Amino acid sequence: MSYRGWQSWARRFRQEWSTAEEGVSDAAADRSGGGVSRRLFWMALFMGLLLAGAVGWGLLLLNREAVRLSHPAAGNTEGAGIQTLSRAWVVPSEAERFPEGAPGRWLALPDEWALNHPGYKGGIWYRFQIDEAIARPGGEDLRAIYIERACSNVEVRLNGQVLYRGGRMTEPYARHCYRSHVVSLPLALLKAQGNVLDLKVVGYPLEQVAARQRAGGLASVRIGSLADIRELYDEQEFWTSTLSRVLGGILAVMGLFALGLAWIRRLDYLAYFGLLTTGWALATARFWLTELPAPNATVEVLIAMMFAPLVGCAVQFVLCYAGARLQPMISEVWMWRVRAWLWAQCVLVPLTLVWLGFDRIFDGVGLWYPVFAIEICAGIAYFLWAAGKKRRPEFWLMSAVMGVVVAVLGIELSYQAGWIKLWGVHVTHFVMPLLYAAVAIRLMQVYAKALQAAQGAKTKLEQRVKEVTADLERNFNQIAELRAEQVAEKERKRIASDLHDDLGAKLLTIVHTSNNDRISTLAREALEEMRLSVRGLTGRPMVLSDALADWRAEVVSRLRQAGIECEWRNPNDIIEEPLSSRTYVQTTRILREAVSNVIKHSGASHVVVSAEVHLDLHDFVLVIQDNGKGIALELDDRPDRGHGMTSMKHRAKQLSGQCLVESGPGFGTVIRLTLPLEVATMQQPGAHVVPRMVDQVRGQ
Known part of the structure; x- marks a missing residue:
């Protein structure tokens, strides 16, 4: 293919693409489209005139019969x-x-x-x-x-x-x-x-x-x-009245809807159609107003002035909806001149009436009626020519509309000239709203198809954007989480080092140099608590079996020092499940609080501590049961829960677990602690994140 051939093909492709963007199918256009469009144009014009004659003749027969019935x-x-x-x-x-x-x-x-x-x-x-x-x-x-x-x-x-x-x-x-x-x-x-x-x-x-x-x-x-x-x-x-009001209300709603769509989508033809239907609704709304305070001449001039913008909006709508620009520069100049004339006549109409005088209003408006009719017919003819060239689906619809419009305009001009008589029902008041409704239905169909196509493309684009966004978010979350863990780990190590090197050294000095046994004991307990906190800050996990061994040694030692017999029941199997440092620290504190309550308040002589591991549920259970006097009841027959009990429950809740207390006076106390086995338990203010979910997120 030669360079000129490629250039011609590219120009045709751009025209077809712009037509597709306007919601018009141009796939059927070919090199012989010009001749076909001319044949279609003259065929549509001929059929429109035939339809105009048939509709006009039918309306005249109907009108003659109505006049005969209404004027016997x-x-x-x-x-x-x-x-x-x-x-x-x-x-x-x-x-x-x-x-x-x-x-x-x-x-x-x-x-x-x-x-x-x-x-x-x-x-x-x-x-x-x-x-x-x-x-x-x-x-x-x-x-x-x-x-x-x-x-x-x-x-x-x-x-x-x-x-x-x-x-x-x-x-x-x-x-x-x-x-x-x-x-x-x-x-x-x-x-x-x-x-x-x-x-x-x-x-x-x-x-x-x-x-x-x-x-x-x-x-x-x-x-x-x-x-x-x-x-x-x-x-x-x-x-004469009710139906006109109903049609006027429908047109007003249609006009406002079209104006809303035009404002959202920036479509000129919808804006002109909305102004046309809304203006027609306002023009017919004057039938409801009977007591007008203005003089007759003022009212009639205002009514006559409404015709020019209505005709201008109608012609502008037809021209914009046609969208046929074969030679853009010439077409733009021509369109600008047409628009200038349409808006100029909005000023020329009142000037004509003022020039002729208020005693010749009908003569002045009579000069403009044929001009308005010619403008409307010319606009529809231009649309037929442009639509025929592009093979648009609205071609035959507008041909029928042109025929009806020509018939209605002919009847209206004949009536205004006094050639025919009309009965109480005015033809224009009913036929024109029906035409507007037919055009509006077609516009909604075109808009719905374009919206459906755009929605499909939007759905695909949104799906693709979601996929890319999910990948970006996943990568970003992984990087951010890793960075946060690194920073947090570094800060925990610094704090742990400071505690161990400074506070730990001083507490150890007090333990070895103090001559007071109470002070030495308190310092040793503080040192143990500090070491536990430092261990939690370092974040190193440990095996559950090792943690159970540490807890057993500490619990048994403390209870024996208090003269209380302790029975510790471990699982038979060695549990190699990991346990996070935070879970280890909080569990140790819960056990210490429970043992302290047994020693100080229960008066028990025997304590049984049993550990159970549920691998299928990914949790472990510690049960602490004593044979003491139990917990006193409150006024509502519930165990008196002091600060220690509340602290234990709160710590368990922070670990996404639970701590249940069963007791009664004279029946001892049973504390059941259930905690998850997952390594990490991320605690945020006001929220409790299940460790299993965190691990799943990290795994992604």
């Missing part, structure tokens, strides 16, 4: 006695009561102010004669009316009496354009004849709002039994 003809009855009041005497007026005698006209509902009252702002009265509608067949007692939509707010009067007011009827009006109303008709206010229902609707003209949904208007009014009306209201409330 006048006097039409629905189901269980619900009648529709679709004609009213309409009088534009700001009066607090219906203006009797004022000029008006008959209008068929729904009444869209943009068509029937262009440019009108304020209140409009609607009067209905409801004598026939309130007839109560079948003994029904309570009737109610249902107002599907009254934008922006409504007040209801029956025979001149106020029954219901949706909120503030003065500017800024309460915003109920996305809500329905149910008003019960009290029996006390109904007459036999001449019942009049008056509705006052206040709102803003189309020119002063950012979307046609918030322009002034009144849908048809229905009347029937309260139970039937309530059922109708609950159904409409679910589709």
Whole structure:
């Protein structure tokens, strides 16, 4: 292969490797990928447009049927006695009561102010004669009316009496354009004849709002039994309010989750997706706010300003997730220009509205709606081109998303232009969250696969690190332990030498020069104790059989000097098990304390000392039994344990053994000492280390 061939192969390898790092499989790419990607792109574009046409046609048919069902003809009855009041005497007026005698006209509902009252702002009265509608067949007692939509707010009067007011009827009006109303008709206010229902609707003209949904208007009014009306209201409330809140909450959770992942993993596309879904949730949350203290122009401008960052986040997410950079330098410059434009339009939108004036907000936003739609479609088309070139799994998913988005955008733009009519449920509020959910599921799948692969690599790396760390720790512990033992051994030898050469010499001088027998005896005992301590400091172990011989000689000698007969029972076999110097010293002191107690307190005449060795348990047992008077009982019927007994138990515990005392007045005393045979017993403050474990560690 030539040098250029190797260079081309290396460049392709780097591209494939970077794609794999982004969680995208690029193994299927080959030299003919450019042509294949172009065919895939045009195929996906064609299929997306077909899907957009099919989805749009289906939504339009569904919408037409919904409009027909929600706006029946006048006097039409629905189901269980619900009648529709679709004609009213309409009088534009700001009066607090219906203006009797004022000029008006008959209008068929729904009444869209943009068509029937262009440019009108304020209140409009609607009067209905409801004598026939309130007839109560079948003994029904309570009737109610249902107002599907009254934008922006409504007040209801029956025979001149106020029954219901949706909120503030003065500017800024309460915003109920996305809500329905149910008003019960009290029996006390109904007459036999001449019942009049008056509705006052206040709102803003189309020119002063950012979307046609918030322009002034009144849908048809229905009347029937309260139970039937309530059922109708609950159904409409679910589709227009409850479901929107649920979807908004889900999107908010998804957005926060994506932002958290983006912050942890430093992934730009997740950050933009999180901002997009969270922003959409906040934008739809405005439907819940009805009493806003700000003027209408301020609220509408703020709502219009939200479109630009949402579109910017959507396009940025698509571009970042595409990640197709065939020519990095040109692509970076192009991406920077796109981003600059997307963020610049966040400032241009409010400037456009201010330039046109607050009386032409709808016209200003109408200029930007097509721009936003083109930007979104261009971003999706770019993703399809990049995904087709890399054979990404999301290619066909985004093709379907593009088709649905184009259909929804077409319906939305057609509605804002006044070409079609929509019923109470707005298509965009439900289709877009579902699209976000589909994209979020795909993102979670990609992230889960990447996380699984990273977890596998992490597990292998952690296993290898554990192995290396264990080797290092084992070597370090061995070196540190050896060093500590060397230092400790050196220090013990120094202390033992000082004790032997200085204190030992002086005690020996006292023993040989003192004329006082008591002083000479005490000096000899101190010298023996010092020699025992020095032996413990030197750290030289000894054979258990030799230790037993030393203990036997000392115990028998002391007891005979006190006039007490001693019987020592050794094991038959010669025990060659090693015994650490520390264990030897502490055991000697325990035996001395036990013998001292026998001599001083027991009054015994006979003592039996037996030694047992359990090789299978790796321990040995010394039992000291006398025939003395025993130990006095405390108030709780337990042997009186003085300082000597406590010292014996404490020493045994330090050696990882135990010292048990059994006694009773007149029955003598039995002391059972059980100690391990291991050479080393490392004692640390507040901890007791079993010698067997220490030996195992040292063996490693």
